[in-house]
Amino acid sequence: xxxPRRPWWDIMLQEQFIxxxxxxxxxxxxxxxxxxxxxxxDGAYSLWNVFREHDFTYGILKVMDRFLLALMFLEILxxxxxxxxxxxxxxxxxxxxxxxxxxxxxxxxILSFEISHAGEVPLEKLRYYLFEMLIIGVLIxxxxxxxxxxxxxxxxxxx
Numbered sequence: 634x635x636x637p638r639r640p641w642w643d644i645m646l647q648e649q650f651i652x653x654x655x656x657x658x659x660x661x662x663x664x665x666x667x668x669x670x671x672x673x674x675d676g677a678y679s680l681w682n683v684f685r686e687h688d689f690t691y692g693i694l695k696v697m698d699r700f701l702l703a704l705m706f707l708e709i710l711x712x713x714x715x716x717x718x719x720x721x722x723x724x725x726x727x728x729x730x731x732x733x734x735x736x737x738x739x740x741x742x743i744l745s746f747e748i749s750h751a752g753e754v755p756l757e758k759l760r761y762y763l764f765e766m767l768i769i770g771v772l773i774x775x776x777x778x779x780x781x782x783x784x785x786x787x788x789x790x791x792x
Contacts, residue, residue, distance in 0.1 A: 661713060694743070734776045737773045
């Protein structure tokens with residue numbers, strides 16, 4: 634059974650949509666590159682000034698925060714690059730999982746910094762902090778398991 638012919642305007646609209654989508658992906662990729670450069674520069678500057686900080690731990694956390702944010706940007710950029718490739722259906726999932734892992738680790742670091750430098754923390758607030766840390770820890774574990782299963786399934790399909 635032959636497929637029905639699509640009208641010329643439908644084909645033209647679809648091609649225009651694809652061109653617009655590609656242009657927007659390129660624009661987003663360029664802006665992510667600029668943002669990544671700025672964040673890396675700020676992280677390097679923070680690393681250079683880490684010993685001048687009043688609180689050394691805060692300085693190190695600031696450096697880690699900048700570089701983990703840069704890693705998130707790079708993983709998102711990698712995802713945009715995959716979209717331009719041929720096999721972007723299942724391969725596109727892994728970079729998002731990596732971004733989730735990096736973002737979760739980043740939040741965990743910030744939470745632990747807040748707890749350790751908050752001074753006298755009320756017991757109720759400490760419970761919320763610890764509960765959030767537990768949830769984030771479980772989330773990190775599940776994301777890592779998802780990456781392992783994804784890679785394993787990809788390897789089995791190739792074999």
